[in-house]
Amino acid sequence: MSTTITKAFILIEALAESHEPQSISDLVRRTEFTKSNIHFLLSALRENGYVEQDAATRRYFLTLKLWEMGTRVLGRLELRRIASPYLASLADTTSETVNLAILDHHEVLYLHKIDSPMPVQAYTPEGQRAPAYCTSTGKAMLAYQPAEQIRQIARMIERHTDRTVSNATELTNELRKIRNRGYSVNRGEWRSSVRGVAAPIMNGAGEVIAAVGVFGPAERLSARKLDQLAITVKITGSSISRALGYPG
């Protein structure tokens, strides 16, 4: 019910979305707040160290303080702390990019990424989101979610490439297959040139709370190579699960 705090965050989010520093007028157009109001709000954010103003262009941009505060939140995440060494070792043995993701409604959120030392890297930075039904980590988690949630997600399927799962039955079958094998595969369903495999991570209560995945460019990841990776990824997934207290 607060308007001022909400307005402040609308500004922050507008600044976070924009790739260039924004002028007050830019922000007026985006937010439809008054010019003087935005000036007032930005002053408050500047005083708190979250925003700075380019002296020459008078445009405003976010400082790293937001990121600093954010890393504190992440640093407290038990999951990430416990999983980190397993991810490092997985990255070391596979030489491909490794990531850790959680499920937030219909999207995966990438918590951690260890870049491959190989020259060509697939681009998926930490803190980004992607639709769950067309990524390997997302499918690995969806496979263990209640049927009702799957039905909801199936209703919002959109094709991103010609390999994207295209309807509810296809998705259900895919998820059943994942449960049988214990790992998921993505052959260019989100970005056509990116492939990957992933395995679920369970907590002490047996709930699937995350997934670990390996991905890379299609030309380096043949079907055979993916099969090999699947074994390693699956083992990493269960190792992390056990470290989290999962009995299995």
Next chain:
Amino acid sequence: MSTTITKAFILIEALAESHEPQSISDLVRRTEFTKSNIHFLLSALRENGYVEQDAATRRYFLTLKLWEMGTRVLGRLELRRIASPYLASLADTTSETVNLAILDHHEVLYLHKIDSPMPVQAYTPEGQRAPAYCTSTGKAMLAYQPAEQIRQIARMIERHTDRTVSNATELTNELRKIRNRGYSVNRGEWRSSVRGVAAPIMNGAGEVIAAVGVFGPAERLSARKLDQLAITVKITGSSISRALGYPG
């Protein structure tokens, strides 16, 4: 001059500092705001998705949204984007932990870290700060700062271990040595069991804006080993500088 926005950020920072979810009463003690006022502010933060409340304990905690927004800011940093592949390759060849830092007043801020695949890891997470004068990356950057800034920093020297630089002349000599060699060494000046080497990174204008470093446990990093690493780190530093447009 805003009170409401400032209060909101004071709450966010209090929550970010605390390792456990906080009750309203906890926050009353910390901030000296009114109970009902905190309730109001937290509701606003909750509505915007930055805070959640544990249903059972009624305690409040920060969600990952703050981190998500923060990663956007970091993702736009040209320095980090350009440096990343060089850091990855440095990590690969040295097998020790690699990091990228910038200087903020008297502190270093760690922008990026690539963990060593080795079992024993030195602990310095991304987004953290450390005093510049007793870390290798910090000293590498200080060596190229104006004398006035060095004098100010020398005034706030505090010993953290028995190897920490202890006075102004010692610091000045150390920085001169660093300028001559083009790299800096830290032998347990911050945490006694952590050693490292670092080299400065210059931008197109020739200003030192960052530093790249390698560090690890003292028992693995002998004086000889540090000398070897220094060569590689120095090369990485100049490669990144050149990628940023530095003519040298």
Next chain:
DNA sequence: AAGTATCGTTCTATTATTTCGAACAGAAAT
């Protein structure tokens, strides 16, 4: 070069929002 449009900032009055304390119910501790 002159003129016009757009920009960020400052100011003040008005209003709507935040703030506070009291009162409440529920949980925990005594």
Next chain:
DNA sequence: ATTTCTGTTCGAAATAATAGAACGATACTT
């Protein structure tokens, strides 16, 4: 059973946030 903690709700009061006009300064147009 009683006391002392909680978190939450409410309404009145205080004040902080808001809007609009006016100001130079800068950037465009002609």
